[in-house]
Structure formats: C-alpha cells, structure tokens
Amino acid sequence: MSARNIRCIYRKELTEWLRDRRTLISTVLVPLLMFPLMMVGFSALAIMLIGQAKKETPKVMVLGGADSPEILESIHKLGSVEIVPPAANWKDQISNKEIRAAVAIPDGFQSALAQGDTKTVNIYFYEGEMKSSFGADRLEKYFNDYRDRVIRDRLAARKLPETILKPFEVKQENVAPPEKVGGAAFGGFIGYMVILLCMTGAMYPAIDLTAGEKERGTMETILTSAVSRMDIVLGKFFLVLSASLATATLSVISMAGSFAILGRYHAFGDGHGPDLHLQIGVKSAASIFLMALPLAVLFSAVLMTIALFAKSHKEAQSYLTPMTFAVVIPAVASLMPGVELSAKLALIPILNTSLVCKEIVTGTYHWNYIALIFLSTCVYAAAALFLATKMFQRESVLFRS
Amino acid sequence: MIEARSLSKRFQDKKRGEIRAVDGVSFRCEPGKIYGLLGANGAGKTTTLRMLATILEPTDGTAIVAGYDVVEQPEKVRANVGFLSTATALYPRLTAQEMVEYFGRLNGLDEVTLKKRVDEIFARLEMDGFRERRCDKLSTGMKQKVSIARTLVHDPVVMIFDEPTLGLDVMTARTIVTFIRECRDRGKTVIFSTHVMSEVEKLCDTIGIIHGGKLLAEGTLAHLRAKYGEQDLEEIFVKIVGPLQVGAEA
Numbered sequence: 001m002s003a004r005n006i007r008c009i010y011r012k013e014l015t016e017w018l019r020d021r022r023t024l025i026s027t028v029l030v031p032l033l034m035f036p037l038m039m040v041g042f043s044a045l046a047i048m049l050i051g052q053a054k055k056e057t058p059k060v061m062v063l064g065g066a067d068s069p070e071i072l073e074s075i076h077k078l079g080s081v082e083i084v085p086p087a088a089n090w091k092d093q094i095s096n097k098e099i100r101a102a103v104a105i106p107d108g109f110q111s112a113l114a115q116g117d118t119k120t121v122n123i124y125f126y127e128g129e130m131k132s133s134f135g136a137d138r139l140e141k142y143f144n145d146y147r148d149r150v151i152r153d154r155l156a157a158r159k160l161p162e163t164i165l166k167p168f169e170v171k172q173e174n175v176a177p178p179e180k181v182g183g184a185a186f187g188g189f190i191g192y193m194v195i196l197l198c199m200t201g202a203m204y205p206a207i208d209l210t211a212g213e214k215e216r217g218t219m220e221t222i223l224t225s226a227v228s229r230m231d232i233v234l235g236k237f238f239l240v241l242s243a244s245l246a247t248a249t250l251s252v253i254s255m256a257g258s259f260a261i262l263g264r265y266h267a268f269g270d271g272h273g274p275d276l277h278l279q280i281g282v283k284s285a286a287s288i289f290l291m292a293l294p295l296a297v298l299f300s301a302v303l304m305t306i307a308l309f310a311k312s313h314k315e316a317q318s319y320l321t322p323m324t325f326a327v328v329i330p331a332v333a334s335l336m337p338g339v340e341l342s343a344k345l346a347l348i349p350i351l352n353t354s355l356v357c358k359e360i361v362t363g364t365y366h367w368n369y370i371a372l373i374f375l376s377t378c379v380y381a382a383a384a385l386f387l388a389t390k391m392f393q394r395e396s397v398l399f400r401s
Numbered sequence: 402m403i404e405a406r407s408l409s410k411r412f413q414d415k416k417r418g419e420i421r422a423v424d425g426v427s428f429r430c431e432p433g434k435i436y437g438l439l440g441a442n443g444a445g446k447t448t449t450l451r452m453l454a455t456i457l458e459p460t461d462g463t464a465i466v467a468g469y470d471v472v473e474q475p476e477k478v479r480a481n482v483g484f485l486s487t488a489t490a491l492y493p494r495l496t497a498q499e500m501v502e503y504f505g506r507l508n509g510l511d512e513v514t515l516k517k518r519v520d521e522i523f524a525r526l527e528m529d530g531f532r533e534r535r536c537d538k539l540s541t542g543m544k545q546k547v548s549i550a551r552t553l554v555h556d557p558v559v560m561i562f563d564e565p566t567l568g569l570d571v572m573t574a575r576t577i578v579t580f581i582r583e584c585r586d587r588g589k590t591v592i593f594s595t596h597v598m599s600e601v602e603k604l605c606d607t608i609g610i611i612h613g614g615k616l617l618a619e620g621t622l623a624h625l626r627a628k629y630g631e632q633d634l635e636e637i638f639v640k641i642v643g644p645l646q647v648g649a650e651a
Contacts, residue, residue, distance in 0.1 A: 005507065008503070008506045008507060009507075012492070012495070015494070015495065015499070016492060016494040019494040020494060216490050217488050217489065217490030218489075218490045218491070218492055220486070220488050220489050220490075221489040221490060221491070221551070222507075224454055224456060224479060224482070224484040224489060225479060225507040225508055226476050226477075226479040226480035226508045226509060226555075227476070227507050228476055395457055395458065396412075396413075399457070
C-alpha cells in the first residue's frame with residue numbers, strides 16, 4: 001500500500017468528479033437547495049395558502065330555523081360568513097366546494113332554549129378540506145359564543161357567579177428551553193436527512209467509479225498501471241467518502257441556515273402553539289458530523305462493493321435502489337414515537353446514528369451511547385471497507401461478463 | 402524479454418462449467434523482436450496477454466516479463482510493461498496531458514522526469530495541438546495517440562498490444578502499426594495479438610498460432626511456410642486450425 005499512489009488516484013478522481021455536472025447537482029445543489037426549499041419555501045407557501053383561505057368569506061347554508069327567527073336573523077348579520085339560500089342538494093354543494101359548510105338548526109330550537117331543554121345543532125363540512133373547515137369553525141364559534149351568552153344570562157337570572165361552572169383552572173406549561181422543544185420536534189428529521197444525504201451523496205460516485213469505469217473501459221486501463229489494487233480501491237473509496245461527507249456537511253449548513261431563517265421570521269406556528277425555536281449550534285453540528293463520519297465510511301464501502309458487481313451504470317442503479325429502503329427504514333424507525341436510545345438499539349447501524357442525532361440536536365449528550373454508537377459503526381464500516389478491498393481483488397467481479 | 406511457462410487460465414461458468422481459456426501455453430519473446438499471437442475470436446489471445454500484463458492471474462504456470470515473475474511480482478512487471486488495447490479507454494474528463502501525466506505518476510515517475518518524458522512524447526507523436534483538450538472531445542486518431550503516450554510515458558521495456566487496430570480506420574491503424582515498429586526498433590520486447598493476417602505478415606518476427614487456448618504452431622513466417630507448404634498465411638492458419646474447427650463444430 002502506498003500513500004503516494006492513493007493520493008495520486010484520489011486527486012485524479014477528484015478532478016474528474018469536480019468536472020462532472022451531475023456531481024454538482026447531486027452533491028452541491030441538492031443538499032444546498034433542498035432544505036431552504038423544503039422548509040422555508042414550503043412554510044412560506046403554507047402560510048400564504050392558509051392566510052388566503054382565512055381571508056375568504058365562506059359561503060354557508062342554514063338549514064331549518066324557521067321557528068327560531070332571532071337566531072336566524074343574528075346568523076344572517078354575521079360578517080364572517082356569507083349565507084346562501086337553503087337547497088335540497090346541500091351535501092353535493094359541500095362536496096363540490098360550491099359552499100363551504102352547512103348548519104342545521106333543529107325544530108323548536110329557540111323555544112327549547114327558553115324552556116331549558118337541550119337540542120343539537122349539526123354543522124356539516126368537508127373533512128380534510130381547509131376552507132370548509134374554516135367555514136365550519138366560524139359557524140361553530142358563533143354557536144359557542146351564543147351558548148356562552150345563554151349560560152351567562154341563565155346564571156345572571158339566578159344571581160349566580162360565572163365561576164360556579166369553573167371552580168378551578170387546569171393548565172399545562174412547558175419547562176424545557178425553546179431549543180430543546182424545537183430539537184425534540186425536528187431532531188429526528190435532521191438525523192434522518194443527514195443519513196439519507198450521506199448515502200445519496202455517495203451513491204453516484206460509487207457507481208461512476210466502479211461500474212461506470214467498467215462500462216467506459218477505463219477500469220482495464222488503470223489495472224495496467226504499476227499501482228496495487230488496494231491503492232486503487234482506497235483512492236476511489238476516499239473520493240466516494242468525500243462526496244458523502246460533502247453532501248452531509250452542506251446539508252447540515254443548509255439546515256442550520258433554514259432554521260435560522262425560519263426562527264427569525266417566526267414561521268413556526270401562529271403564536272398560539274409551542275415556541276418551536278431551533279438552533280443548530282457549532283457543537284451540535286460538529287457532533288452530528290462526527291457521528292455521521294463512520295456511517296459515511298460504511299455507506300461508501302457498501303455502495304462501492306455492490307456497484308462493483310455491476311457491468312454498467314444502469315445495472316448498478318438497479319442494485320443500489322433497494323439500498324435506499326435499507327437506509328430509510330431504520331432512519332424512519334427512529335422518528336417513531338417512543339423509540340429511544342438503548343444499549344441494544346445503539347448497536348443497530350443507521351437507527352443508532354439517527355437516534356443519537358435526535359438527542360444531540362436537543363442538546364442531550366449520552367456519552368456512553370455516543371461512544372458505543374461511534375465504535376460499533378466504526379467496526380461495521382471497517383468490515384465493509386475490508387469487503388470492498390477484497391472484492392476489488394476478484395477477477396470474477398472486475399471482469400464479469 | 403517475455404517467457405511464458407505453461408500458462409493456463411480456467412474460468413468457471415454457471416452454464417458451461419469449467420472453461421479452459423488458456424491451456425499450457427509456452428513461448429519466448431526476445432528484446433528487439435515482435436511476437437505475433439494469431440488466433441480467431443475466443444482463441445485465448447486476450448486472456449494470455451492479460452496474464453502477461455498481470456491484469457489476470459494464471460491458474461497454472463507462470464511467465465517472466467522483463468525479468469519479473471507475473472505471479473510473484475505483478476507490480477514490478479506492470480512497471481516495466483506498456484499495455485495497449487482497444488479495451489483500454491481514456492478518462493473522458495481528463496485532458497490529454499493530464500491523462501498521460503496520471504499514468505506517469507502511477508508508474509512511479511518523479512515530477513522532473515515526468516515533465517521531460519511528457520514533453521518528449523507529445524513532441525514525438527505531434528500531440529501538442531490537443532494537449533489541453535479533454536479526452537472526450539478528441540477524435541479517434543487523437544485518442545489512439547493519447548493511449549500510445551499513456552503506454553510509453555514510463556518508458557517500458559516490454560510492450561503488449563491486444564488487437565490494437567480493432568475497429569480503427571486505415572489511417573489510425575497505420576499510426577499504431579508504425580508505433581509498434583518503432584518500439585521494436587528501440588529494442589523493446591513486443592508482443593501483439595491479432596486476427597488480421599496482413600498485420601502479422603508485415604510486422605512479426607515470430608508468429609504463434611493459438612486456438613482453443615492452446616498454442617498450436619510457432620515460428621517465423623518462413624518457417625511456417627516451409628513446414629505447412631503454403632505461401633499464404635491465411636492458408637497456413639486454416640491448415641493448422643481448420644481440422645480442430647471442424648471437429649469442434651461437429
């Protein structure tokens with residue numbers, strides 16, 4: 001093994017890699033643009049769409065209520081909804097989005113209220129349709145306010161205080177710092193994305209430097225040189241690893257930037273929900289990078305080993321597509337509620353890194369688990385790299401026809 | 402010098418079982434001479450040459466190339482061999498100069514020697530006009546020149562050519578043939594495989610006829626003509642291979 005040769009091969013692979021337009025797309029553009037587009041772009045889009053939906057005055061239909069003229073009149077005076085004349089096909093009109101919601105006032109509603117009887121007001125809407133929900137919400141708010149007024153009037157008539165219905169308050173309060181709340185909400189997602197991009201960043205160069213070279217006929221050319229096959233495979237491996245880490249690093253930078261922008265413009269929530277403030281500090285980013293390092297080695301070596309079997313780029317892609325599922329499934333498993341780091345889970349590759357990234361983002365550092373995960377992933381990575389070097393020695397793999 | 406000693410290569414095929422691609426081939430090729438390995442497609446020429454260039458490892462037997470054993474010292478063998486075939490392509494995103502320099506470095510040249518060698522070769526092969534052009538932008542002829550430069554950069558004492566003119570136009574093929582002659586004239590040991598009779602007649606000092614992985618006949622053109630009573634090499638080839646071919650087809 002010669003460091004000079006490995007460096008020489010690495011430099012050549014790097015030169016070719018940087019001259020490949022597809023590299024720019026998969027390694028630089030995708031991670032840099034994906035997060036801002038996904039997070040800032042989608043958030044802005046969602047806020048805009050919700051805002052537009054809220055601005056709309058929903059058309060609603062009032063069914064019945066002829067014997068409750070006061071209620072009917074006050075609904076018609078509501079400025080927040082537009083009342084359309086009742087029609088027999090009101091259900092179809094809701095489904096076809098011609099009206100947003102309908103409310104059915106039961107017979108004898110007003111007189112029942114006066115007598116203290118209970119009746120049910122039904123509000124009909126299109127579930128899952130945002131504008132319909134807003135229409136239904138406005139109707140529900142009107143009737144809730146009306147009910148509160150009735151209660152207050154009844155209590156006043158009996159000279160009872162309003163507190164009789166609410167002798168005490170129950171309130172939940174968050175004590176975790178906003179960073180931890182944000183980390184708990186998005187930490188799993190960050191780990192998942194870093195892992196996924198580590199793999200996708202390695203995939204294209206792993207194919208290009210193995211099956212791609214076979215297809216182009218340059219594999220035989222390099223095999224005629226005086227360097228050992230070990231040097232060749234290591235030179236190529238370091239390039240694949242660089243691509244993987246470059247993608248992961250750019251994705252972390254991009255994510256940190258996206259969250260910073262979101263935090264500045266308070267894009268999360270509408271001020272009523274929890275404060276989902278998320279900051280990926282230098283320590284967290286460095287820790288995530290460190291944990292992703294052995295995983296990137298593992299991905300690079302495994303992808304190279306598999307791609308080396310293929311005779312062409314296309315064949316390699318078909319072999320590696322299932323790998324995406326093998327990576328996504330454990331990464332997604334870490335997002336499941338209740339899945340927490342344990343000694344057993346710390347030994348499962350990918351899942352362990354995803355879980356530990358989640359913890360790191362919230363500012364929690366379980367050093368024993370971090371050490372276990374780092375070491376176990378290093379062992380898997382070393383085994384995969386050993387396998388890759390062995391595969392590169394096999395003529396049946398290199399000259400498969 | 403090249404000395405093949407009972408070189409054999411067997412492959413395992415799922416459908417056909419064991420395949421003897423090369424079966425006990427022995428020959429000797431001297432410096433300043435061209436040895437032509439003549440055979441039909443699938444005769445075992447490429448496998449033999451790949452073993453000599455240490456791209457493949459022999460199953461049995463060995464060969465001494467430039468004084469080194471192909472099994473024991475493959476890296477030293479490669480450092481003294483230039484291997485050219487139509488299968489050895491160029492890196493598309495490297496320039497002609499980068500391609501040649503890369504192989505110079507891989508073959509252990511220091512930067513000073515490398516620069517001198519590259520300048521020399523580029524001038525000799527009239528390649529200065531496309532020095533900075535990427536290999537994927539070169540014509541077939543230019544690509545062949547870059548490949549030649551790549552094989553020459555470390556000044557190997559042994560040159561191995563595996564069907565180097567296959568699929569090339571007349572002018573490009575002539576460049577290769579001229580280059581092979583030059584190698585011989587410079588005292589290099591040259592071996593090349595082909596199934597083009599005219600090339601063998603024009604170039605080779607010694608001819609080896611290979612078929613079914615076995616070396617069936619060997620000698621100078623004059624020797625083969627005398628032995629088989631034919632003037633035309635094609636007739637000689639058919640006489641040697643023909644009965645086996647018929648037997649194989651039956």
